[in-house]
Amino acid sequence: xxxxxxxxxxxxxxxxxxxxxxxxxxxxxxxxxxxxxxxxxxxxxxxxxxxxxxxxxxxxxxxxxxxxxxxxxxxxxxxxxxxxxxxxxxxxxxxxxxxxxxxxxxxxxxxxxxxxxxxxxxxxxxxxxxxxxxxxxxxxxxxxxxxxxxxxxxxxxxxxxxxxxxxxxxxxxxxxxxxxxxxxxxxxxxxxxxxxxxxxxxxxxxxxxxxxxxxxxxxxxxxxxxxxxxxxxxxxxxxxxxxxxxxxxxxxxxxxxxxxxxxxxxxxxxxxxxxxxxxxxxxxxxxxxxxxxxxxxxxxxxxxxxxxxxxxxxxxxxxxxxxxxxxxxxxxxxxxxxxxxxxxxxxxxxxxxxxxxxxxxxxxxxxxxxxx
Amino acid sequence: xxxxxxxxxxxxxxxxxxxxxxxxxxxxxxxxxxxxxxxxxxxxxxxxxxxxxxxxxxxxxxxxxxxxxxxxxxxxxxxxxxxxxxxxxxxxxxxxxxxxxxxxxxxxxxxxxxxxxxxxxxxxxxxxxxxxxxxxxxxxxxxxxxxxxxxxxxxxxxxxxxxxxxxxxxxxxxxxxxxxxxxxxxxxxxxxxxxxxxxxxxxxxxxxxxxxxxxxxxxxxxxxxxxxxxxxxxxxxxxxxxxxxxxxxxxxxxxxxxxxx
Numbered sequence: 001x002x003x004x005x006x007x008x009x010x011x012x013x014x015x016x017x018x019x020x021x022x023x024x025x026x027x028x029x030x031x032x033x034x035x036x037x038x039x040x041x042x043x044x045x046x047x048x049x050x051x052x053x054x055x056x057x058x059x060x061x062x063x064x065x066x067x068x069x070x071x072x073x074x075x076x077x078x079x080x081x082x083x084x085x086x087x088x089x090x091x092x093x094x095x096x097x098x099x100x101x102x103x104x105x106x107x108x109x110x111x112x113x114x115x116x117x118x119x120x121x122x123x124x125x126x127x128x129x130x131x132x133x134x135x136x137x138x139x140x141x142x143x144x145x146x147x148x149x150x151x152x153x154x155x156x157x158x159x160x161x162x163x164x165x166x167x168x169x170x171x172x173x174x175x176x177x178x179x180x181x182x183x184x185x186x187x188x189x190x191x192x193x194x195x196x197x198x199x200x201x202x203x204x205x206x207x208x209x210x211x212x213x214x215x216x217x218x219x220x221x222x223x224x225x226x227x228x229x230x231x232x233x234x235x236x237x238x239x240x241x242x243x244x245x246x247x248x249x250x251x252x253x254x255x256x257x258x259x260x261x262x263x264x265x266x267x268x269x270x271x272x273x274x275x276x277x278x279x280x281x282x283x284x285x286x287x288x289x290x291x292x293x294x295x296x297x298x299x300x301x302x303x304x305x306x307x308x309x310x311x312x313x314x315x316x317x318x319x320x321x322x323x324x325x326x327x328x329x330x331x332x333x334x335x336x337x338x339x340x341x342x343x344x345x346x347x348x349x350x351x352x353x354x355x356x357x358x359x360x361x362x363x364x365x366x367x368x369x370x371x372x
Numbered sequence: 373x374x375x376x377x378x379x380x381x382x383x384x385x386x387x388x389x390x391x392x393x394x395x396x397x398x399x400x401x402x403x404x405x406x407x408x409x410x411x412x413x414x415x416x417x418x419x420x421x422x423x424x425x426x427x428x429x430x431x432x433x434x435x436x437x438x439x440x441x442x443x444x445x446x447x448x449x450x451x452x453x454x455x456x457x458x459x460x461x462x463x464x465x466x467x468x469x470x471x472x473x474x475x476x477x478x479x480x481x482x483x484x485x486x487x488x489x490x491x492x493x494x495x496x497x498x499x500x501x502x503x504x505x506x507x508x509x510x511x512x513x514x515x516x517x518x519x520x521x522x523x524x525x526x527x528x529x530x531x532x533x534x535x536x537x538x539x540x541x542x543x544x545x546x547x548x549x550x551x552x553x554x555x556x557x558x559x560x561x562x563x564x565x566x567x568x569x570x571x572x573x574x575x576x577x578x579x580x581x582x583x584x585x586x587x588x589x590x591x592x593x594x595x596x597x598x599x600x601x602x603x604x605x606x607x608x609x610x611x612x613x614x615x616x617x618x619x620x621x622x623x624x625x626x627x628x629x630x631x632x633x
Contacts, residue, residue, distance in 0.1 A: 029517070236490040238480040241469075245477050248466035255448070255464045256478035316468045 031309030031317055034360040035324035038307060038353065042328055042335075050338035057203055057213045059338070061220075067330025068223035069278055071323055073297055074304035075223075075230045076274035078322035080267045081305050082234065084247030084314030085134060085141040087268060089126075089148035090275040090301060094294025096152040097123050097272075097279035099159050102169040102289030105176065112179040120276050126152065127272030131265035149298065157291045167291040172283055186284035188215025219281050223323070226274070230319035243267065248315030303350065304329050307357040316365070328353065377440060378403050379572045380425070380456065380541045385434035387420050394420040396596040397434070400589075402541055402572040407563055408601075409583040410576045412593035413616050418576050421593065422543050425574070426458040427451030455540030459530040459547065467519030471511060474518050475500045475533050503532040507562050524555030528562050535566055542566060543574040548582050560586050580612045592616055 027033060046054055053059050073090055080087055101119035104110040110118070130148055134141045160167055176182060188194075191214055197203045198211035205211050234240040245253035246260045253260050275294070283289050306312065307328055308321025332349050378401040387395040395417050402408050412418045423429045425436075427445030435442050438454050445451045451458075465474050472493070481492040497514040504511050507528045518526060527547050534542050544563070548556045563586045567573050577583050583590060591601045592615040599615060 232490070236493075238482055238489070238491060241473055241477065241480050241491065244469050244473065245466060248468055249464075252464040252466055253477065255460075257449070257452075258478045311468075315466060 028364055031361075032321040032324060033309070033364055034357050035308045035321045035328070037360070038328055038357055039324050042331055042353075046331065046335045046338070049341070050335055054335055054338040061213050061217060063330040063334035064220050064327070065217050065330075066333060067327045068217065068219040069281065070297065070300050070304060070329055071223040071326030072219070072226055072274050072278050073271075073301035074308070074322040074326045074329075075227045075319050076271040077298075077301040078305040078308060078310050078317050078319050079230055079234060079243060080271050081302070081310040081312070081314060082247050082317040083243045083264055083267045084250065085264055085267065086145060086302065087130060087271045088142065088145040088298045089130060089152055090271055091294040091297035091299075092149050092152035092156065093123060093126065093272050093275035094279045094282070094297060095156040095289075095291055096126070097276040098283045098289035098293055099156055099163070099169060099291075100276075101280060101283055102172060103159065103163050106169060106171050107163055109175070112176045112181050116181065116185075116280055119279065120273060123272040123276040124269050127269035128265055130272070131268035134268070135261045135264060153291075160289070160291050169289040170287065172289065173287045176284065182284060183218075185218065185280050187218060189218050189221050191215040219278075222277065222281070223326070226277075227319050227323040234319055239263070239266075244315055246314075300329060303354050306354060306361075309361055311361075311365075325357075378437070379439060380574075381437040381440075382421075382425065383435050383437070385421065385424055385431045385436075387417075387424055387429060388432045394596055395424070395431075398591075398593065398596070398598045399434075400574075400591050400598075400601060402574055403588075404540070404572050405567055405570050406588040407567050407573040407575050407586050408589045408591065409587035410574060410591050410593060411578060411580065411583055411612060411616055412576075413578055415595075416593040416616070417596040418593055419545070420596075422458065422545055422574070422576060425451070425541075426456055426543055455538060456543065457534035457537070457539035457541070458543040458545065459527070459534060460545050461547075461549070465518045465526055465530060468517055470515045471504070471518055471521070471529060472496050472500045472514040475503070475529060475536075479537065499536065503536050504528065507532050507565060508558070522555060523551050524558045527551075527559050531562055531566060535569070535571065539571060541572045541574065543576070545576050546578070547575070548577060548579065556582065578616065580609045580616070583612065584609055 054063070073094075077087065077090065097119045100122040101115050104118050105112060105115040126148070130141070130145055133139070134144045137144070157167065160169060163169065194203065194211050194213060194215045198205045198209065203211055203213065234243060242253070242258045242260075242263045245256075245258045246263045250260045275297075278294070278297075282293060304325035305317065305322045307325035308318055308323070310317030310321065329350065332353065333346055336343050336346050336349070380402040381400075383399050384397045385395055385399070386393070386397055398417070398421055400408060400410070410418055410421065420429060424431050427448040427450050430445070436445070437443065438456070443450075443454060445454070448458075466477070469477070476491075476496050481496055482489045483492045484490055500514045501511055509525055509528050518529065521529065527544075531542065531544070531547075547559050547563075551559060560582060563573055563575060567586070567588075575583065575586065588604050589601050590604075590607055590612060591598055592612060594615065
């Protein structure tokens, strides 16, 4: 909340009883503080215990790629959590949007662009449905979206079995052809820049002169742009203030004229669209749509958002925090393979980090909220 | 002052909830620059009455006049648009949000053109600091969370917000009931400032001393009825207390307790 610019001094003399806020305390008021501390700790841990290749350019891309795919979801989940709701159906939405893209493209012969638009349209319908049911029934979003976790996963399986007889739809690259949209949703960005850097000898190359890292995977670009846009929306706009208000106290917000229902439905639609963006990226990347894609991603996204400082009770959180949370997630997941530690420990680490993050955030918030 | 035209008049208001008669004909008139105290014990109908004034309930019988013209409020929005602002006990404040964000909630000022419209924090912060200073509270910074303010200061944010957004009648629902001595006097001082700016204040309380400290007119509600309105100086503390309790029993009790109620 302290991200707004410093104000001009008050017009009257300052109250002598009020001590100046220390820089430390005002930093501690930021929701991201726990995530930043966590990130530093994780980087130090891997700097000591992991192979140094982890922090080479190639290693960086290695862990940023899964971090980005998760992060796109985490940023949307963070906004929704600040707005006071959960969406447990986003993992299943990834699989469902995948077939909503794949079936028109491969089986009905639609162009790639139209198929992508169709997938987004489907996700908007389901996102809005989540929102309407939650707001109309007054049920917790936890339960309503848990139902959709199963409904969407089941529909994906049924749809794929009917369409292909298997749980996977192949032939995406052949059907997509040479569309410019392939550049937008898959592959690497800035390839020219990276081969130039390689020619100048500034980045590592293979023996034939091609750079080891050919460019920045597009999902990383999507992820960072989305996080920045979401952060601006949350902290700097009227809609952002409504998100905080809707999550902080919906009754109080309604009393002063904030359209709480509209805000929440838009946020549900936004999370479903973020899942569809991830679906589009993975479908084009792997060349398949798969019934098991996005499994458990809803929980990973919520973990990243919570590590990033989101309160489970709503009304408090940060998109930049969710970005850092997703980076921590990717770093731990991939970083373990650079150490001698057995990879099976990954889930233990993530659970422990989640617990520490929640305890830390809780403590920090109490500190920040203490009366002077 | 009383020669002015009333801003808000409630005439013979009745409100029934099924078989329960919550209000059985209550009339008051609120004048600009005056503080009208509405006293009553728990269950006397104070809450129902202010909810009727602020458009939450529609009266079963009776009429409401704003500036001499009859009005019918369909919603709290209508009442707000007519200049009737209500500060409820739960305050409609969000503790984790900053003072500025709370102050402007629902009416945020923006700069720039769509889709790059952003909140005008510079202006919003300045106005918040100035309006709070007018009420006698110097904020540490406009970005501090409302949760870090004391109860009296939160009341003041809510009052300053209502006044800034053009309230002509300000209804305060038991603003002092949960406050300490010092904070209570701050809120009473705020009421005095608001009154002097020409706004009509309706001050709901069951504390006779708080009422007498700032009130210009006093109306006592008892079991959904009122015995008329008394002007300042016409009525004493123990009379008000009696009227609220609805009988002599409390006076007897008061005597046996050494006059401490």
